[in-house]
Amino acid sequence: MALTDDAIGKIKNMIMSGELGPGDRLPREADLAARLGLSRNSLREAVRALSMIRVLDVRQGDGTYVTSLDPGVLLDALSFVVDFHRDDTVLQFLEVRRILEPAATALAAERMSDSDIEKLQALLDELGPGPTVDALVANDLEFHRRIAAGAGNGVLCSLIEGLSAPTTRARVWRGLTQEDAVSRTREQHQAIHDALAARRPDLARSWATIHIAGVEEWLRQAL
Structure with a gap:
């Protein structure tokens, strides 16, 4: 060696x-x-x-x-490492998301194009009433992916995407077991979008923090 x-x-x-x-x-x-x-x-x-x-x-x-x-190419290796995470480390991944994603959301409020913000609203509207948990989680993943990309920082976007997979199971579990998970997720997504559309970085950061911290807190109690 x-x-x-x-x-x-x-x-x-x-x-x-x-x-x-x-x-x-x-x-x-x-x-x-x-x-x-x-x-x-x-x-x-x-x-x-x-x-x-x-x-x-x-x-x-x-x-x-x-x-x-390119950072996106090099950080692909992160997803390989992340695939080996254990279920008892998922809270650690959520903590990292809580640190990174609000910062990315604040940047997106400054840098994301008007067109991409409009498409983000269209993505939220695609769910319609009473979505399935699978549809909600898929929509959630794409929602956060687009915001990370909208931050205009390839390194930050790659890190966030690489950290997304380990928390997917927790999102599904929450959607299946927490009574108001669907409505709460939709409301918070809409609030994040509205803060982006208003070009208010601090508000966008706050809503993103509330959104991710909510999943983290629920999981702490569930575990």
Whole structure:
């Protein structure tokens, strides 16, 4: 593992120094191994590790390339890690959401286009009266995804999307067991939308905090 870590560090240094940039092709394996003073096995393991976290892109029959290094691409690895969460950590994910999403919602109130805010209202209107829990959760996920995107910060958006999956089961559970969950969610979504439409970042932040904290508090009591 130490040799692989050393190989990873040397490739990382080549990228950080600018010797290799986004989209660049790595030298042939034998040449790169000799140049870096590595065994081909260590280099191969390093390339495999870096491809798993989307730093490198191995193309069969073509070669190995540095990816775009776009934050959204690199943070895709977060979802892989998140998939291994345990049910008893879901409150921790909700705490992180409570920190990040209100900030994103405040930014969206300043940056989201009028057209996207109108589409957000249309999304809420799609539910109609008496939606199923599955329909509500799907709508909820898309609602928050659009707001995160509307914040205009790719890193923040990727983090929020990556943290969304672990809390989906809690949202479904709440919708099935809490009597007023559907109406409360719809009311809070509408309040968030209205704050966005009014271009009031502080109000949008407050409603987003109330919304996520409500799910968190319900889950604490349920557990």
